[in-house]
Amino acid sequence: MKRALGFMAFTLATSMSSAFAQETITLGASVQETGALANTGRYYRDSYKFAVEKINERGGVKVGGKTYTLALKILDNQSDSNLSVRQYVQLLTQDKVNFLLGPFASDFALADSSVAEKYQVPMIQGGGASDQIFNRGYKYIFGTLPVASKYFESTIAMMGKLNPAPKTVALLYADDAFDVSVANGTRELLQNAGIKLTLDQRYSSNTSDFSTLISQLKSSNPDAILVSGHETEALNFVRQAKSLNLAPKMYSFTVGVPTADFRKALGKDSNYAFGMTPWVISPTSKDLYFGNAADFAKAYVARFGYDPDYHSASAVADVEAFVKAMEAAGSLDPKKVRDAISQVNFPSLYGTVAFNATGQISLPQTVIQVQNDQVKAIYSQNGMLATPQYPMPPWDKR
Amino acid sequence: MQLLAQILANGVLLGGLYALMALGLALVWGVLNIVNLAHGAFIMLGAYVGYYLFTLFDMDPFVALPISMAALFCVGYLLQGGVLNLIARSAMFNTLLITFGIDVVLTQLAQILFSADYRTINPSYAGSNFMAFGVTLPWVRVLAFVVALLLTFSMWLFLLHTRLGRGIRATAQNLGAARLYGVAPKSIYAMTFGIGAALAGGAGDLYGVVSQINPYIGATLTAKSFAIAIIGGLESPLGVVVGGIFLGIVESLTALYIGPTFVDVASFGILVLVLVVRPNGLLGSTS
Numbered sequence: 079m080k081r082a083l084g085f086m087a088f089t090l091a092t093s094m095s096s097a098f099a100q101e102t103i104t105l106g107a108s109v110q111e112t113g114a115l116a117n118t119g120r121y122y123r124d125s126y127k128f129a130v131e132k133i134n135e136r137g138g139v140k141v142g143g144k145t146y147t148l149a150l151k152i153l154d155n156q157s158d159s160n161l162s163v164r165q166y167v168q169l170l171t172q173d174k175v176n177f178l179l180g181p182f183a184s185d186f187a188l189a190d191s192s193v194a195e196k197y198q199v200p201m202i203q204g205g206g207a208s209d210q211i212f213n214r215g216y217k218y219i220f221g222t223l224p225v226a227s228k229y230f231e232s233t234i235a236m237m238g239k240l241n242p243a244p245k246t247v248a249l250l251y252a253d254d255a256f257d258v259s260v261a262n263g264t265r266e267l268l269q270n271a272g273i274k275l276t277l278d279q280r281y282s283s284n285t286s287d288f289s290t291l292i293s294q295l296k297s298s299n300p301d302a303i304l305v306s307g308h309e310t311e312a313l314n315f316v317r318q319a320k321s322l323n324l325a326p327k328m329y330s331f332t333v334g335v336p337t338a339d340f341r342k343a344l345g346k347d348s349n350y351a352f353g354m355t356p357w358v359i360s361p362t363s364k365d366l367y368f369g370n371a372a373d374f375a376k377a378y379v380a381r382f383g384y385d386p387d388y389h390s391a392s393a394v395a396d397v398e399a400f401v402k403a404m405e406a407a408g409s410l411d412p413k414k415v416r417d418a419i420s421q422v423n424f425p426s427l428y429g430t431v432a433f434n435a436t437g438q439i440s441l442p443q444t445v446i447q448v449q450n451d452q453v454k455a456i457y458s459q460n461g462m463l464a465t466p467q468y469p470m471p472p473w474d475k476r
Numbered sequence: 477m478q479l480l481a482q483i484l485a486n487g488v489l490l491g492g493l494y495a496l497m498a499l500g501l502a503l504v505w506g507v508l509n510i511v512n513l514a515h516g517a518f519i520m521l522g523a524y525v526g527y528y529l530f531t532l533f534d535m536d537p538f539v540a541l542p543i544s545m546a547a548l549f550c551v552g553y554l555l556q557g558g559v560l561n562l563i564a565r566s567a568m569f570n571t572l573l574i575t576f577g578i579d580v581v582l583t584q585l586a587q588i589l590f591s592a593d594y595r596t597i598n599p600s601y602a603g604s605n606f607m608a609f610g611v612t613l614p615w616v617r618v619l620a621f622v623v624a625l626l627l628t629f630s631m632w633l634f635l636l637h638t639r640l641g642r643g644i645r646a647t648a649q650n651l652g653a654a655r656l657y658g659v660a661p662k663s664i665y666a667m668t669f670g671i672g673a674a675l676a677g678g679a680g681d682l683y684g685v686v687s688q689i690n691p692y693i694g695a696t697l698t699a700k701s702f703a704i705a706i707i708g709g710l711e712s713p714l715g716v717v718v719g720g721i722f723l724g725i726v727e728s729l730t731a732l733y734i735g736p737t738f739v740d741v742a743s744f745g746i747l748v749l750v751l752v753v754r755p756n757g758l759l760g761s762t763s
Contacts, residue, residue, distance in 0.1 A: 112584065114692040116592035157692075253737055281736035284696065286687050289486035290731035296612075297479045313594055313688050320603030321614030321686075322486075343596045343688060347603060473603060 103139060103410065104149045105130070105400065106175030108165035108190070110182055113157025117309070117339065118389060119182050122205060123152055124382045125393035126179055132367040139401050142408040151175050159186045166193040176410055179396050182389065184208035184226065184256035191219040200416040202399050204392030208255040212436040220399070220419055220437040222392045222428065224356045226256050227263020229332050230304055232443045233354060234267050236457040237302060240468050244301035244327055248277035250291060251306040260306040260332055276300045285311060288318045301327045309334035313343050320347055320473050327469035328352055335446060336453055338385040349450065350470040354443040357388035357428055358455050365427035374427050391428040399431050478610055483728045485611045491724025492621030493682060495717040497697055498704035499628055500675030506710035507648040507668045509568070510560065513575040515701055516694030517582040518673045522548050522680025523689040524590055530597045537597045537685050538619065544681040545674040552673025556666045564665060579694060586691035597684035620682040625717065627678060632713045644668050703747045709757015718758055
């Protein structure tokens with residue numbers, strides 16, 4: 079009797095699992111779970127997971143009258159872009175995933191998107207913003223981060239409204255795909271705004287010593303300093319600026335400022351730093367699965383134990399864009415889904431998700447500033463949202 | 477002129493910290509003939525010891541320095557006794573493999589235990605500075621420089637004038653002869669490796685004050701230490717100090733006159749040049 083029961087349970091289990099196997103759509107991604115970029119890579123791993131869970135909770139995906147469960151296959155690329163490319167090939171050839179989600183960072187997305195293009199399987203990635211990813215005429219790559227060359231657009235627009243408006247600017251940028259794109263765009267934006275670029279300097283990624291650059295900045299004394307680099311460089315820059323007494327009227331960083339990590343690592347010294355984010359946690363950005371952006375942020379902290387930032391929202395948007403596209407296509411054929419992705423247009427907790435002809439989203443950056451240990455939204459397309467603390471006081475007067 | 481003076485001061489101060497980082501690596505390399513690829517991971521661990529003492533117990537990083545060193549001494553001593561002694565005096569390749577393995581294990585453990593978040597040791601005076609001869613000098617860097625020099629100097633005295641120090645030097649110079657004179661190499665090795673790790677721990681504590689900590693800072697610090705050890709030579713701690721300061725100045729001047737992307741080109745270019753011209757280091761005896 080016991081044996082028969084066991085046998086029945088066994089057959090039931092296997093038949094159920096095979097039934098599930100038929101109705102599963104697998105999204106594959108290689109992200110930085112370990113290595114130097116693990117700090118940001120986790121946003122993608124956790125947000126993909128979270129989005130897939132929530133979508134399954136609401137009944138999964140309906141494609142062509144059939145309901146599917148979403149599954150996720152994540153590999154750890156150890157912050158190595160060569161390994162990442164191999165893993166995307168593996169995901170498509172061995173693991174046979176249906177579609178691809180992206181890694182973090184432009185250097186990675188730049189290389190990995192070639193795998194998607196070669197195998198003609200669409201990849202939606204929320205971690206690479208460099209213009210280089212999208213200007214190669216690829217058909218199978220879509221991105222939910224705003225264009226790198228316009229990262230400083232809103233900041234420069236805001237600078238025109240400050241009193242006194244900064245007249246001279248220094249631009250520092252790291253030597254990777256994303257930051258070079260930012261620098262190229264920023265030069266043009268500054269020229270159009272009639273602001274003089276007094277120092278234009280590229281540095282190696284992962285530079286930890288900025289003392290020479292800071293000494294140069296002190297002697298050229300620009301009104302504003304724009305830094306396009308990685309979070310670790312932003313942290314080193316602020317600390318060393320303080321220790322060498324460099325206090326321009328303002329400084330702004332492409333990344334780092336919106337994260338809790340930035341404020342925790344710097345403490346009070348994070349104040350006055352300007353930054354930007356395409357995602358402001360507001361209850362007006364609504365979503366089918368999480369409620370709104372504020373609900374999402376709350377649920378995210380409860381689930382993972384750290385604050386989400388725009389990387390998380392962008393990653394969630396990637397998963398949702400696939401769901402919308404598959405439902406619209408009514409098929410799992412990569413080519414049809416690809417065409418459907420190019421047509422999506424839906425509101426999400428991240429903002430309106432729609433892709434332009436090159437495959438990139440267009441979202442404005444909101445200028446933010448750390449004020450009294452809190453991140454404040456300062457300026458958006460619609461104008462000033464709050465009063466910026468400007469000019470930045472010297473370090474000994476804080 | 478003002479700018480040049482400032483850049484030179486930056487370079488010298490940076491070099492002091494570099495020297496302390498490389499000191500332990502050079503000592504272990506010279507005595508045990510092990511290029512310790514886990515040296516950077518030791519620096520990282522030392523930094524975390526300093527960080528947790530600072531955040532949990534509000535302990536000043538300069539007070540925490542000896543604790544950080546003692547903790548890392550234990551780590552080094554146990555690793556040498558338990559793991560590295562198994563391959564003592566074997567081919568260079570084996571020691572490289574095993575220290576690389578230790579580096580991977582320590583780094584991954586650190587990510588699991590401490591997460592990949594960036595940490596800083598940020599006491600209230602971390603950013604304060606003073607002016608001297610028109611040059612801005614950050615207090616913390618000056619203090620770190622002084623501590624680095626003190627540690628190097630005491631290391632030098634220790635090697636010259638204590639029984640253990642003489643034993644270490646004897647083992648490095650001629651193992652057979654040292655044995656005949658009653659030196660027990662096993663304990664010397666463990667002590668030396670422990671001291672090397674302790675110096676890394678001290679360097680890590682100071683590194684956390686001037687820069688920031690994350691489980692993955694080790695690899696670049698190992699490479700930098702390696703370059704300094706070669707430039708300065710393995711024969712005496714003073715060589716390492718000269719190598720560190722020399723590298724600090726070269727890096728700062730390169731960043732100013734050639735460009736910040738060429739810093740690594742310059743430092744490793746000099747490494748190659750030193751290997752060609754003075755294979756025993758700047759202060760080493762010419763062969």
